[in-house]
Amino acid sequence: MELPKRAGNAPVPVDLEAGKRYAYCSCGLSESQPFCNGKHRGQGMAPTVFVAEETKTAYMCTCKLTSNPNGFCDGSHKKPV
Numbered sequence: 001m002e003l004p005k006r007a008g009n010a011p012v013p014v015d016l017e018a019g020k021r022y023a024y025c026s027c028g029l030s031e032s033q034p035f036c037n038g039k040h041r042g043q044g045m046a047p048t049v050f051v052a053e054e055t056k057t058a059y060m061c062t063c064k065l066t067s068n069p070n071g072f073c074d075g076s077h078k079k080p081v
């Protein structure tokens with residue numbers, strides 16, 4: 001299986017809390033998008049862990065094409081596949 005797997009075609013809004021740690025799914029296998037649920041194990045991949053800098057609603061990538069280091073949507077899902 002080629003990873004990362006495209007888990008969606010649009011970002012999902014999530015409520016982040018300042019100072020809280022999050023694990024963004026980078027393999028695309030998690031059913032808990034956009035967050036890790038451990039499905040990367042044995043796939044040679046790991047989640048992207050970050051601490052939210054502020055409390056806000058963020059739009060997180062599910063297409064796995066974003067260049068943002070924390071998994072925030074950068075509009076790359078609009079690119080043709």
Ligand code: FES
Pocket residue numbers: 009010011012060061062063064065066072073074075076077078
């Ligand atoms: S959902 Fe991946 S860049 Fe927008």
